[in-house]
Amino acid sequence: PNKRNFTLPELSPLQQLICLDNCLYDSDCPLVQKCCDIGCGPVCVEAIDVREDALLPPIPKIIYSKLGRGNKVEIRIESSANSTYYCHVEVRYHFGVSYAERKLSPWQCQLVEKIAEISDARSKRIDISFNLKPGYWYQARVAAINAYGFRGYSEPSKVFRLTHNPKPPKSPADVQVVSALFNGHHYVVKIAWCPSKSNLPIEKYKVIWSLYVRNNDESVITNETYVKDAHYFEIKELLPESSYYIQVQSISINGSRRLKSDKCSVLYNTTQPAEPYRPLRCSHHGHEQEQNIDTNSENPLSRTHERAPKPTTLAVSTVHGYEVNYRFSRKFGMIVHITGFLPHKEKVYELCPKESNCEQREYSAIRVKQDAVEFN
CATH class of the missing domain: 4.10.75.10 (Elafin-like)
Structure with a gap:
């Protein structure tokens, strides 16, 4: 009122x-x-x-609610046809496999789309719809408001939710090394990544860093950890003169199921010279949004080495029109994927350090595709 x-x-x-x-x-x-x-x-x-009070519109009723197309719910509201008013809709909700009233959030305003309005001599019926998030339980109520106020809210609707299971979260849009410190024996690097987009709460992030060791066993040394409530992590004791494959994966929980995103990755080489740090490129509502990350390490030593490698989803080299990408394979180790030229089927390709003139034959092609070649 x-x-x-x-x-x-x-x-x-x-x-x-x-x-x-x-x-x-x-x-x-x-x-x-x-x-x-x-x-x-x-x-x-x-x-x-x-x-x-006669000047206030009657309290409306929610006749029914039903699931519509996509992620929408449709609600029918009935009230008096003898007054002019605006329907104010509120919802409350909670996430989980089972419904529990004590977990419901406070009531909050919900933007809706009017589908239809039908009036007769005594009543008016209004059909509205709005979007739902998978994995959430919802309850709605409505009030009829005019220039003098409102009489009260309707009885809450029956609870409803989408029937299909929620999808896994999106992978972080970008990840990079934002600072590096060499203490005389090892590197300590700080990585940062964009928050994942998800209909479900992000439970944690999984950070994986792998070192491919070229020895008789050609083994892969992999470490991993989990990060909660943060979008950065310090990786310690990285070896100098080495290349590391760093991956970040977001994880959500839906009941007893763990929903995992695709991994966002970056190749970091402790032998390369420093490159200027650039802000993270985080996608936001269809637009690129840059995020600045504090590059100050908690380590009291000053930073002596910084670089910002590009994500492996982007080309890291475009010399002579060639595009070079990296990916990690447990079977073959680090894979170098080169596109932008037409390989010949019966030829053998070699990938060599620039100064070796291919005399050492360090790398050999493992796969020749129609428009690309790969090395390990």
């Missing part, structure tokens, strides 16, 4: 003894109660005769 001339009921002595500061504004109170100071502190009370 509005601030017209409603009067407040008198409270009993017992109510006055136990009253506390349980509100500050009218919006802190449920339904059509108002926040009023009764002497010992503000409490939520209902104004007298507010539900019988």
